[in-house]
Amino acid sequence: MTMMKKLLTSAVASALMVGGAQADISDNTIKIGYLADMSGTYRDLAGPNGLAALNMAVEDFGGKVNGAKIEVVSADDRNSPDVASSTVRRWLENDDVDLVAGLVASSVSIAVSDILEENDKLGIVSGSAASSITNEHCTPNHIHYVYDTYPLANGTASAVVKEGGKSWFILTADYAFGHALESDVTRVVEANGGEVIGTLRHPFPTPDFSSFILQAQASGADVVALANAGADTTNAINTASEFGITQSGQTLAALLLFLTDVHALGVEAAQGIQLTTGWYWDMNDETRAWSDRFMEKTGVRPTMVHAGIYSSTLQYLKAVEATGSDDAQTVRKHMMETPINDMFAKNGRIRADGRMVHDMYLAEVKTPAESKSEWDLYKILRTIPADEAYRPLSESKCPLVSSK
C-alpha cells in the first residue's frame, strides 16, 4: 500500500519535472540533519568531524542548491536508539528535515530507517557496520554508504588467504555482531581453500586479552583474526603486540578497525595488521587534496566515514540539483541511476537494496620504519573490486530486490 503510494508520488513528481517545473523544493530550503555519536565511543570515527565533512560538501555548493538555501542541523544520538528516534521524529515531523546523515551505531541506524520509511524521507547511513541494514532491514528510504561487515569479512579473509594465510584462528566477541563476523569469515576462508583451526569467544567487553592471545599464539595458526570491534579490538591488538604475535610470523587480521584507532594505537603496536578499508586519505592526489582541506578544519586526517559523509552529501545535493526536487523517492531514484565518481569512490553505484557498492582496499599497517609522518599509517596491498566485496543481490533478503 505505502509502496504503491510512494511509486505514485514519485511518478507524479517525475511527471512534474518533465513539465519543466523548477524548484519543487519544499519551503525553498534543503534541510540536512546530522545525527551521530558526538560524545561517546564512536566520537572519533564520525562525530563532530563528520559534521565538518558534511559542511564541506555544503560549502562546495556555496550553501545553495537551485536557489534553495541549504541548512544543516545536528544532534548527538548518545548511541541510544531512543534518543535517536525521538530526535529524528521531531526533525521529520516538525522541522521539515529532508535528509538525515551520519548515523553510526547500528541500533540507531535501524531505528532511524523505520522512521524514515514512515515519513517517506531520505537517510544516508555512513558510519554503521551491520550488513543487515540493507538486508533484512532494508527500506526504500535509506542508503548505506561507506562499508559493512560483509566486505570486511569477505575482503580481509579472501585477500589474506590469497596472500598465503591458510590456517586461521578466530577470536570472537561473544555477541551477535561477533558471531556474524565469525561465521562470515569461516565461510570465506573455507571457500578459498583455507582452514579455521580454532575459534575462541571472549566476553564483551574484555579489558584483558592475555589468556586469549596466548592461546591464539599457541595454536600455531598463520592468521589470528579479530572478530570484534572498538575497544575490544584495540585491547587485543595491544596485548598481541606485547606478546609479539606479528613479529613471530603470525598475521594479525582486524575485521573492523578505523584510521583513528590505528592512530591511537600507534604504528609500534599496530604494525603488520591487515584490514579492509573503504577509503584511505593517502591514495592519490584527489584524496590527499581533500584530506588537506579536512585537516585544515579539524586538525586530523579523515577516516573512511568522514570521507563517506562528505561524498554522500555531495551526491545527494547533486541529485537535488539535477531533479529540482527534495522528494525522497525522486532523489533516491536519481542517485541510483547516477554512478558515483568523486574523491571517495570510482564507479560506485547504489543498488536497489540501498547498498552503495564500491571498490574496497586491503591495507596493512606500516612499520615504524616505513611510516614517515604521524598519519602515514597504511599501505594498500590490493584493491577488492566492488562486485567481489559486497553481498551479491542474489543472496539478499531485502524485499525491494525480489520485487525488481
Add this chain to the structure above:
Amino acid sequence: MTQPVNPADIHNTILAQQKAEDRKKLAINTVFIAILLVAPFVLYPVFLMKILCFALFAVAFNLLFGFTGLLSFGHAAFLATGGYTTGYLLSQHSGLTTELGILAGTLVATVLGLAFALLSIRRQGIYFAMVTLALSQLVFFFYVQSPFTGGEDGMHGIPRGELFGLISLEDNHNMYYFVLAVFIACYVLVQRVVSSPFGQVLRAIKQNEPRAVSLGYNVDRHKVLAFVISAALAGLAGSLKSVVFQLASLNDAHWHMSGEVILMTLVGGMGTLLGPVVGATFVVNVEYQLSQGPLRDWVDPILGGIFVLTVLAFRNGIVGEIQKFVRRNLG
C-alpha cells in the same frame, strides 16, 4: 478567664484545616492534569511520552529508594524486561492487543522483581546495591546473547497496535493520552501506597530498621513487597516505552540506565512524590537541549556536574528544596 474548650470545636477546626489542605492539593493536581492534557498540542507528543515513561520509571525507583531506603542499582533490568517482553509478544502475535502486551511485560518484570528481592533483601546498604547490580548484569548478558532481542542491534518495528482492539495507537495523540492515563493511575497508586499504613511501615524501616523490627513488623516481607511493586512499575514503564518508540534496545538493560534513574530521583528530590517526575523531566530535557546545541560534546560531564552539585549543595533535590523554602518562608 479561661474559656471552656469544646472538644467538638477542635475536631471541627482540624477537619476544616484538613479540608482546606485537601482542596489546595486538589487544586494543584487539577492544574497539573490540565497542563498535561493540553501539553501535546503545544509540545511534541513523542517527547512528552518519553518524559512520562522515564517519570514513571523514576517514581517506581523512588518508592524503593526514597521511601524504603533501599538503593537498588539494578532497576534497568526491570525496565528492559518489560520492554523486551512486550515488544516480543506484540511483534510475534498480531492478534494480541496492546494493553495485553503491556500487561504481560509488567507481569514478567514483576516475577523477575520477586526473584531479585528474595535474593538481595537479606543484605543492606552497599551490599544490597552490589547484589542488585550483579543480578541486573546477569540479565544484561542474557539479553546480549538472546537472539530474540536482536542483540546490540535492538528490537525494532514493534507495532503500536490498537488499544482494546478499538483505538488506533498509531496516532501520537491517542498514544499520548493512553500513556498519560497509565502514568496518572500509577502515580495515584504510589501516593496511596505511601500514605497507607504499609507506607508508614516502609518509612519506619527507612528511618530505623532495628526499631521497626522491635515493634514487631516483619521487615523483610515489607521490603520484598516494596521491591516487587517498584519492579512492576519499572517494568510497566519499560513496556510503555517500547510501544511508544516501537523499539527496545540494550541501552535500557545497561547499568547506565540504573545510574540515570538514581540521578533523576536525586535531582528531583528523593522521598517526595513529585520529585522523581520533576527530576525525569529535568534530566530528559537537559539531555535533549544539550545534544542539540554547541555543548553536545559535554552532555555527560555536565550531567555529572549537576549530580555532584545536587549531592553536595542541594541534597533535597529540586522539589525538596522548594518545599523547604515554602515551609520556612510561607508556612
